[in-house]
Amino acid sequence: xxxxxxxxxxxxxxxxxxxxxxxxxxxxxxxxxxxxxxxxxxxxxxxxxxxxxxxxxxxxxxxxxxxxxxxxxxxxxxxxxxxxxxxxxxxxxxxxxxxxxxxxxxxxxxxxxxxxxxxxxxxxxxxxxxxxxxxxxxxxxxxxxxxxxxxxxxxxxxxxxxxxxxxxxxxxxxxxxxxxxxxxxxxxxxxxxxxxxxxxxxxxxxxxxxxxxxxxxxxxxxxxxxxxxxxxxxxxxxxxxxxxxxxxxxxxxxxxxxxxxxxxxxxxxxxxxxxxxxxxxxxxxxxxxxxxxxxxxxxxxxxxxxxxxxxxxxxxxxxxxxxxxxxxxxxxxxxxxxxxxxxxxxxxxxxxxxxxxxxxxxxxxxxxxxxxxxxxxxxxxxxxxxxxxxxxxxxxxxxxxxxxxxxxxxxxxxxxxxxxxxxxxxxxxxxxxxxxxxxxxxxxxxxxxxxxxxxxxx
Amino acid sequence: xxxxxxxxxxxxxxxxxxxxxxxxxxxxxxxxxxxxxxxxxxxxxxxxxxxxxxxxxxxxxxxxxxxxxxxxxxxxxxxxxxxxxxxxxxxxxxxxxxxxxxxxxxxxxxxxxxxxxxxxxxxxxxxxxxxxxxxxxxxxxxxxxxxxxxxxxxxxxxxxxxxxxxxxxxxxxxxxxxxxxxxxxxxxxxxxxxxxxxxxxxxxxxxxxxxxxxxxxxxxxxxxxxxxxxxxxxxxxxxxxxxxxxxxxxxxxxxxxxxxxxxxxxxxxxxxxxxxxxxx
Numbered sequence: 001x002x003x004x005x006x007x008x009x010x011x012x013x014x015x016x017x018x019x020x021x022x023x024x025x026x027x028x029x030x031x032x033x034x035x036x037x038x039x040x041x042x043x044x045x046x047x048x049x050x051x052x053x054x055x056x057x058x059x060x061x062x063x064x065x066x067x068x069x070x071x072x073x074x075x076x077x078x079x080x081x082x083x084x085x086x087x088x089x090x091x092x093x094x095x096x097x098x099x100x101x102x103x104x105x106x107x108x109x110x111x112x113x114x115x116x117x118x119x120x121x122x123x124x125x126x127x128x129x130x131x132x133x134x135x136x137x138x139x140x141x142x143x144x145x146x147x148x149x150x151x152x153x154x155x156x157x158x159x160x161x162x163x164x165x166x167x168x169x170x171x172x173x174x175x176x177x178x179x180x181x182x183x184x185x186x187x188x189x190x191x192x193x194x195x196x197x198x199x200x201x202x203x204x205x206x207x208x209x210x211x212x213x214x215x216x217x218x219x220x221x222x223x224x225x226x227x228x229x230x231x232x233x234x235x236x237x238x239x240x241x242x243x244x245x246x247x248x249x250x251x252x253x254x255x256x257x258x259x260x261x262x263x264x265x266x267x268x269x270x271x272x273x274x275x276x277x278x279x280x281x282x283x284x285x286x287x288x289x290x291x292x293x294x295x296x297x298x299x300x301x302x303x304x305x306x307x308x309x310x311x312x313x314x315x316x317x318x319x320x321x322x323x324x325x326x327x328x329x330x331x332x333x334x335x336x337x338x339x340x341x342x343x344x345x346x347x348x349x350x351x352x353x354x355x356x357x358x359x360x361x362x363x364x365x366x367x368x369x370x371x372x373x374x375x376x377x378x379x380x381x382x383x384x385x386x387x388x389x390x391x392x393x394x395x396x397x398x399x400x401x402x403x404x405x406x407x408x409x410x411x412x413x414x415x416x417x418x419x420x421x422x423x424x425x426x427x428x429x430x431x432x433x434x435x436x437x438x439x440x441x442x443x444x445x446x447x448x449x450x451x452x453x454x455x456x457x458x
Numbered sequence: 459x460x461x462x463x464x465x466x467x468x469x470x471x472x473x474x475x476x477x478x479x480x481x482x483x484x485x486x487x488x489x490x491x492x493x494x495x496x497x498x499x500x501x502x503x504x505x506x507x508x509x510x511x512x513x514x515x516x517x518x519x520x521x522x523x524x525x526x527x528x529x530x531x532x533x534x535x536x537x538x539x540x541x542x543x544x545x546x547x548x549x550x551x552x553x554x555x556x557x558x559x560x561x562x563x564x565x566x567x568x569x570x571x572x573x574x575x576x577x578x579x580x581x582x583x584x585x586x587x588x589x590x591x592x593x594x595x596x597x598x599x600x601x602x603x604x605x606x607x608x609x610x611x612x613x614x615x616x617x618x619x620x621x622x623x624x625x626x627x628x629x630x631x632x633x634x635x636x637x638x639x640x641x642x643x644x645x646x647x648x649x650x651x652x653x654x655x656x657x658x659x660x661x662x663x664x665x666x667x668x669x670x671x672x673x674x675x676x677x678x679x680x681x682x683x684x685x686x687x688x689x690x691x692x693x694x695x696x697x698x699x700x701x702x703x704x705x706x707x708x709x710x711x712x713x714x715x716x717x718x719x720x721x722x723x724x725x726x727x728x729x730x731x732x733x734x735x736x737x738x
Binding site: 040050052160190376380381415 | 517518519521525528645648651653658678680682712734735736
């Protein structure tokens with residue numbers, strides 16, 4: 001894995017080479033060394049351990065900008081990338097929205113407003129995970145398979161370990177570096193007509209107990225055997241955190257200045273207004289102890305903690321430098337690397353939780369459906385935020401305060417805006433992982449009148 | 459290719475449709491005959507035909523993420539997947555297809571194989587190791603990796619529906635008493651075994667007594683894969699056939715993106731639920 005010093009050397013040498021050749025340069029180095037051991041039918045199926053470094057160069061010249069990327073990082077290769085990027089700018093039209101490169105003096109207030117942890121001391125690197133061996137992963141897979149066999153089930157999934165790093169610098173003196181570690185486990189326990197699932201990901205090894213995950217998934221597969229078919233319609237649902245995560249994944253871009261400016265945001269003309277339930281408060285906060293990722297954006301600006309929703313009121317959006325200028329506000333440090341059409345993105349979501357446990361949600365439900373996860377969630381209507389998708393891998397009928405049996409999976413069509421106005425209870429917020437959205441800190445939710453459109457055959 | 463698309467020639471129509479959609483009535487919630495335009499049918503094929511015929515899925519190797527398949531090996535040559543007019547092929551030799559190549563990433567030569575023949579399920583997308591599991595003599599040549607960094611996995615090539623004899627789209631509309639024409643995909647979703655699906659489209663048009671009528675907004679339809687394909691009663695001819703493509707099919711762990719091709723002429727399906735997606 002490339003070191004911090006090596007990253008900085010690539011950037012410094014490149015910027016020195018490019019000095020006076022363009023109006024401005026920014027150079028980013030991204031490195032990843034994450035190995036994945038994959039298993040299915042209680043056997044190891046694939047093992048991959050790719051290790052890669054890429055460098056990208058943004059050249060700004062004559063009011064134009066471009067970015068080129070490459071996997072070759074020798075000084076001569078980076079110099080060629082710089083020359084090519086500068087040459088490409090001569091082929092482009094001027095960018096009317098082009099801003100000067102970020103300068104250290106543009107970063108106001110020193111450290112991050114509202115953050116619980118200073119950005120400079122943010123360190124979530126776990127060397128145990130970063131340097132885990134194939135045997136380490138195989139032992140974890142073996143433990144999962146043994147639990148599957150105990151329950152007469154087939155296990156499938158992945159165990160991934162490794163590290164990553166990102167560094168950036170520009171010709172105005174901005175320098176940023178962050179490294180992270182990653183442990184991820186996703187597993188499905190399969191019975192003939194049912195399944196259970198669990199997935200977690202963290203930079204810290206002790207956050208995941210893979211055996212606990214495997215047992216939970218196995219118990220769900222057993223408990224949902226012989227699922228019954230129930231009629232579609234409106235039901236009270238209990239959404240486990242991963243289900244909340246993947247349902248809401250399509251929401252987050254609507255909290256950006258660019259989507260608002262482009263009239264794509266479902267919160268258009270609703271800033272400052274009560275749109276969601278009063279028990280819903282949402283932040284973007286990379287400094288939260290359960291969050292992960294670098295504390296700076298694609299231009300090197302420090303990420304701010306931003307309150308997006310407070311007690312159901314749409315409070316703030318996130319802004320890159322371009323959209324911040326258009327709205328005459330301070331950028332929040334969420335910009336995507338220039339040039340881009342996306343603008344910015346909140347990638348460290350925290351939905352505040354409550355004190356109701358999953359067991360309490362179940363006990364308080366006369367008739368409802370418990371969802372482990374959701375799948376193939378896609379937006380149907382951008383204005384009302386109707387999404388569709390399926391339940392999957394652990395869907396249960398709850399009656400008279402108890403889990404009664406498994407049910408065949410159901411398709412839902414539901415408006416996220418309306419759904420978040422019908423939340424009856426919130427669990428404690430936990431770090432959740434899914435398949436439709438990047439990990440976030442979200443609670444379980446009990447929601448009334450959730451719409452299921454149809455059922456499927458299993 | 460870009461010249462052939464002739465985008466400026468479509469600009470006025472697209473602009474007029476966008477404005478018209480603002481005031482168009484919503485697609486009613488009903489059951490009726492549905493004609494799918496070629497580009498929407500291409501995505502239907504991708505989701506409900508291409509994916510369930512991936513043999514690694516059918517053997518449980520993708521179950522943790524992309525899912526499995528209802529097309530289990532015991533159904534091969536037995537299941538009536540669709541009506542007799544339905545013929546689906548996987549063909550990596552199609553000129554200009556997004557799923558075309560000379561040799562797959564295992565070095566197996568590009569091939570054309572039937573997946574569904576006259577409605578009967580007859581073939582899978584296979585690889586060298588999966589082909590041997592079900593006793594095939596040869597891999598179907600479907601292994602591709604997104605890049606040097608990841609392992610090849612079974613991917614669709616050009617999975618297409620063969621043209622039929624229903625003439626042009628206008629001929630098919632003329633032959634339809636009461637229905638809805640749906641085209642230009644907007645959302646897509648299907649369960650992990652590839653049974654229950656729902657799609658929505660940008661545009662829908664009423665068909666009454668063989669004539670295209672009102673433009674409708676928020677068109678959507680859904681169903682169960684085998685019931686849907688067995689309801690197919692007419693496919694337009696070769697003159698309407700276009701090889702479409704999907705540039706970003708996701709599968710594998712870690713996830714890989716792959717480009718796949720799908721040829722289709724518009725086709726009609728009987729008694730399909732429409733207008734379901736906005737009914738919350």
